[in-house]
Amino acid sequence: MEKIIKENNLSSKKITIIAATKNQNINIIKKAISIGIKEFGENYIQESIVKIQELKNYKNIVWHFIGKIQSKKTKIIAKNFDWCQTIDRNKIAILLNQYRPKNLLPINVLIQINISQEENKNGISIQDYQKLAELINVLPNLNLRGIMAMPEIKKNVIDNQIQYKKIKIIFEKLKKQYASIDTLSLGTSLDIKESLLAHSNMIRIGQSLFNR
Structure with missing residues (x-):
């Protein structure tokens, strides 16, 4: 990653690495903490709460x-997490706001956008994200921080570039609004x-970090 940053004259100071620790045990996470990793991403509620x-x-x-995010799990997320990166519908935003404890700071949230319009992938459509952003922005216990996306990795380089360009445009547009x-x-x-070239400043790494 450092090579990519250097070759493309990008700034590493603003890039946050999230260690995706799905299916990783406590000892592995402790080792990650010992080398300076502070931010961890979890996919499964029951597994994550134990950790x-x-x-x-x-x-x-x-x-x-x-x-x-399942509706019935929003209370657990609201009480235990600092960030929720996968909000893709109004109901989830409203429930997270409702269940966030008053003694905690507002939970940082990202809107997940299904930029590739894949049927088997979560995320709101590019036609509807603006309305969701408007709602989140007025909910007092949520702090709208940006967007998250998982583009389909296509064989055609041009098709890939189009997807990442769309994400960058959406992000820059929202930055001007909020x-x-x-x-x-x-x-x-x-x-x-591809993500760094699209000016991503948060990377979720699991496979290359833990499966060496």
């Missing part, structure tokens, strides 16, 4: 929920370069 509880005495750990927006969560182990 959060066991690691509650570690200071400055930030937990991101990056999985599919002062709180500063985060584009785009990129995994499979598309780091």
Whole structure:
């Protein structure tokens, strides 16, 4: 990643690495913490709550929920996570706002956009994200920080570039509309370069970090 940043004259100071720790055990996460990783992304509620509880005495750990959100799980997310990256409908936003404890800061949230319009992938359509952003912006217990996307990785380079360009345009548009927006969560182990070139400043890495 550092090579990509250097070759393309990008700034690494603003890039946050999220360690995607789905199916990783506590000892692996502790090792990650020991080398300076502070932010962790979890997909499954039951698995993540065990980890959060066991690691509650570690200071400055930030937990991101990056999985599919079920309505019945919103209360747990609201009470235990610092970020929720996968809001894609009004109902989820309203429930997270309702269940966020008053003694906690507003939960940081991202709107997940289904930029590739894949039927089997979560995320709101590019036609509807603006209405969701308007709603989140007025909910007092949510802090709208930006967008998250998982583009389909296509064989054709041009098709890929079109997708990432669309995401960048949407992000820049929202930044002009809402002062709180500063985060584009785009990129995994499979598309780091494309994401950084689209000015992603939050990368979710699991495979290349843990499966070496």
